[in-house]
Amino acid sequence: MRKRLDVLVCGGAACIASHSHEIKSRLIDEIEKRGLSDEINIVETGCMGPCELGPVMVVYPDGIFYIRVSESDIPELVEEHFLKGRPLKRLLWETPEARKIVEDKKLVPFFEKQKKVVLSNCGRIDPENIIEYISERGYEALGTALTAMSPDEAIESIIESGLRGRGGGGFSTGLKWKITRKSPGEQKYIICNADEGDPGAFMDRALLEGDPHSVIEGMAIAGYAVGADRGYTYVRAEYPLAVKRLEKAIQQAREHGFLGRNIFESGFDFDIELRMGAGAFVCGEETALIASIEGKRGMPTSKPPYPASKGLYGCPTSINNVETFGNIRHIIINGPEWFKSFGTEKSPGTKVFALSGKVNNTGLVEVPMGITLREIVEDIGGGVLDGKKIKAVQTGGPSGGCIPAEYLDTPASFESLQKLGSIMGSGGMIVLDEDTCMVNLAKFFLEYTSEESCGQCAPCRIGLRQMYNILIKITSGKGELSDLDKLEEMAKTIQGASLCGLGQTAPNPVLSTLHYFREEYITHIEEKRCPTLSCLDLITYQIDADKCIGCTTCAKNCPVNAITGAVKQVHIIDMEKCIKCGKCFMVCKFGAVQRY
Amino acid sequence: MKLEDLKKIREKHQKDLILREGDARIRIIVGMGTSGIAAGARETLNAFLEEIDKRGLVDVIVTQAGERGLSSHEPVVTVCEKNKPKIVYGKVTMEIAKKIIAEHIVNGNPVSSHVLEINQ
Numbered sequence: 001m002r003k004r005l006d007v008l009v010c011g012g013a014a015c016i017a018s019h020s021h022e023i024k025s026r027l028i029d030e031i032e033k034r035g036l037s038d039e040i041n042i043v044e045t046g047c048m049g050p051c052e053l054g055p056v057m058v059v060y061p062d063g064i065f066y067i068r069v070s071e072s073d074i075p076e077l078v079e080e081h082f083l084k085g086r087p088l089k090r091l092l093w094e095t096p097e098a099r100k101i102v103e104d105k106k107l108v109p110f111f112e113k114q115k116k117v118v119l120s121n122c123g124r125i126d127p128e129n130i131i132e133y134i135s136e137r138g139y140e141a142l143g144t145a146l147t148a149m150s151p152d153e154a155i156e157s158i159i160e161s162g163l164r165g166r167g168g169g170g171f172s173t174g175l176k177w178k179i180t181r182k183s184p185g186e187q188k189y190i191i192c193n194a195d196e197g198d199p200g201a202f203m204d205r206a207l208l209e210g211d212p213h214s215v216i217e218g219m220a221i222a223g224y225a226v227g228a229d230r231g232y233t234y235v236r237a238e239y240p241l242a243v244k245r246l247e248k249a250i251q252q253a254r255e256h257g258f259l260g261r262n263i264f265e266s267g268f269d270f271d272i273e274l275r276m277g278a279g280a281f282v283c284g285e286e287t288a289l290i291a292s293i294e295g296k297r298g299m300p301t302s303k304p305p306y307p308a309s310k311g312l313y314g315c316p317t318s319i320n321n322v323e324t325f326g327n328i329r330h331i332i333i334n335g336p337e338w339f340k341s342f343g344t345e346k347s348p349g350t351k352v353f354a355l356s357g358k359v360n361n362t363g364l365v366e367v368p369m370g371i372t373l374r375e376i377v378e379d380i381g382g383g384v385l386d387g388k389k390i391k392a393v394q395t396g397g398p399s400g401g402c403i404p405a406e407y408l409d410t411p412a413s414f415e416s417l418q419k420l421g422s423i424m425g426s427g428g429m430i431v432l433d434e435d436t437c438m439v440n441l442a443k444f445f446l447e448y449t450s451e452e453s454c455g456q457c458a459p460c461r462i463g464l465r466q467m468y469n470i471l472i473k474i475t476s477g478k479g480e481l482s483d484l485d486k487l488e489e490m491a492k493t494i495q496g497a498s499l500c501g502l503g504q505t506a507p508n509p510v511l512s513t514l515h516y517f518r519e520e521y522i523t524h525i526e527e528k529r530c531p532t533l534s535c536l537d538l539i540t541y542q543i544d545a546d547k548c549i550g551c552t553t554c555a556k557n558c559p560v561n562a563i564t565g566a567v568k569q570v571h572i573i574d575m576e577k578c579i580k581c582g583k584c585f586m587v588c589k590f591g592a593v594q595r596y
Numbered sequence: 597m598k599l600e601d602l603k604k605i606r607e608k609h610q611k612d613l614i615l616r617e618g619d620a621r622i623r624i625i626v627g628m629g630t631s632g633i634a635a636g637a638r639e640t641l642n643a644f645l646e647e648i649d650k651r652g653l654v655d656v657i658v659t660q661a662g663e664r665g666l667s668s669h670e671p672v673v674t675v676c677e678k679n680k681p682k683i684v685y686g687k688v689t690m691e692i693a694k695k696i697i698a699e700h701i702v703n704g705n706p707v708s709s710h711v712l713e714i715n716q
């Protein structure tokens with residue numbers, strides 16, 4: 001019999017970490033106890049997006065959206081809402097500024113400005129149940145392509161749609177397929193690049209966890225289009241849930257005949273194998289990834305030849321990103337014109353961003369291309385935390401750059417971000433507030449990329465390390481003005497002389513912060529001061545003798561006994577011993593501890 | 597597997613997801629406050645679900661709400677149809693529920709004997 005309520009419990013990694021599995025089993029118990037099992041359907045879905053508010057849960061048909069649910073809430077929730085029809089107000093979503101209760105999920109600004117295409121099934125269907133995917137027109141695109149389109153027609157449709165690679169490069173997906181198809185060779189391959197490595201980015205993970213079949217379907221269509229019978233998904237081993245759901249999905253797809261021999265009785269054979277990566281950032285670079293699949297050390301090779309002509313095992317290979325594959329079925333079903341109806345002329349469609357940093361609603365958002373960064377941060381993200389001022393938005397991870405607050409009205413598209421010295425990248429978006437030190441941020445990224453450099457070419461291996469050392473020097477108050485010129489000079493050399501994308505883009509965080517926030521570097525060098533008080537070596541703590549009443553609280557709390565002074569006498573901090581943890585600053589009730 | 601087989605699977609299971617659309621032609625809201633439940637609202641609700649399932653109606657959803665204050669008329673049921681006045685029914689037993697489905701939902705003729713209120 002049909003159920004009266006569908007209760008969707010988020011099974012994204014963030015919600016699982018905050019115990020959504022326990023919540024789900026408690027729900028099942030409680031519903032059983034009240035004899036409601038026949039009326040209520042409990043579904044575990046992929047990531048719903050607002051991870052900050054997890055564990056989250058949606059109850060249909062009314063779309064009532066619950067946040068921060070805990071196991072102990074369940075008995076009350078079941079009794080009040082599921083039995084008596086009164087949604088539990090205290091768990092409903094509240095917007096931070098108005099604290100106004102918005103009952104209907106559709107009214108929440110976080111969802112309002114989003115346009116879910118790739119993520120349309122994420123958080124809505126059970127990713128481990130192929131039937132739910134089929135009910136959402138799953139595998140219809142594959143069936144249509146195989147029975148009603150020639151491979152060339154499928155390619156033309158993707159070219160016509162203007163879909164560009166969502167992994168960051170922004171190259172035309174259809175064109176890549178066309179080149180792979182035309183490249184001579186009996187054996188061809190499809191690779192799905194799921195080696196998502198940018199710190200803070202989790203778009204691909206969410207799609208693989210929430211709707212793995214859409215990626216499988218996209219790969220199979222790609223296989224048909226380029227003439228490949230074999231696909232590999234290269235996914236990080238750090239994504240165990242994505243791996244598990246993908247494995248299950250591949251198995252189900254085989255059982256239903258969507259993978260394997262003679263798919264849709266068209267004579268087309270295609271199957272997918274999973275390959276797990278050990279988490280090296282450089283393996284997201286396509287030639288390094290291919291080497292890793294071949295069982296070799298993950299090191300890039302020079303391009304050309306591009307994988308489209310000479311890729312995996314020397315055969316023509318089309319390698320596309322997870323999100324790119326997630327778009328394919330929608331374009332085949334709805335047509336290229338439909339796809340072009342969102343986004344901008346040169347960047348059609350939508351883009352998934354992982355919104356993080358100093359913003360109220362962190363999580364996963366899908367927006368039409370061309371929406372401004374301000375809309376993403378202020379409307380969808382709910383503005384900066386604690387009412388602070390926004391300083392910049394970092395896009396594109398370690399290969400990207402910072403876009404200062406005055407450019408927030410820039411549309412999010414491949415071209416416009418590039419014009420500002422950043423990149424779209426795979427979709428990481430970190431919001432920085434006025435307390436973020438831009439020199440320190442650049443140092444963070446350089447530390448990451450210099451660690452992740454594979455080491456085969458000198459500009460990247462030595463150059464990045466040297467740039468990192470200069471940044472350490474500046475943030476510890478030993479910098480000289482000439483260091484800035486050195487940074488720029490080295491950055492340009494590394495960009496020009498590195499073999500692969502890692503080295504070519506790694507200096508970007510330094511260049512873009514130097515360009516937009518040069519005065520912050522100069523303050524660090526000339527005044528030996530960090531304006532945001534982030535660089536520990538440049539901070540001094542001192543006790544104001546006029547304000548200190550000698551309560552001894554600071555001395556008691558100091559973990560290294562750096563504060564001396566008797567009761568009712570002015571205390572003194574010994575800067576030799578001080579580790580600058582800031583504890584005294586936090587505990588002093590009289591504002592006597594000063595930090596500058 | 598042929599394309600037609602795929603469509604068959606979809607048609608068979610599509611109704612399982614209908615609740616998540618949140619956009620049905622008709623919503624039947626059963627009052628499930630304490631007095632509603634005491635008067636048999638649960639049985640009424642199940643009767644609606646059973647009848648809808650039996651007739652394979654895909655554009656009708658059954659949901660629930662709290663008390664309307666009409667205790668003496670419980671179970672109280674509201675039928676909301678797009679672009680039409682809301683109709684509130686009182687004393688909806690399992691039999692009346694089946695009648696509402698047959699006469700009102702399917703044929704468009706409200707069961708006048710049990711109408712309490714018509715909201716424009």
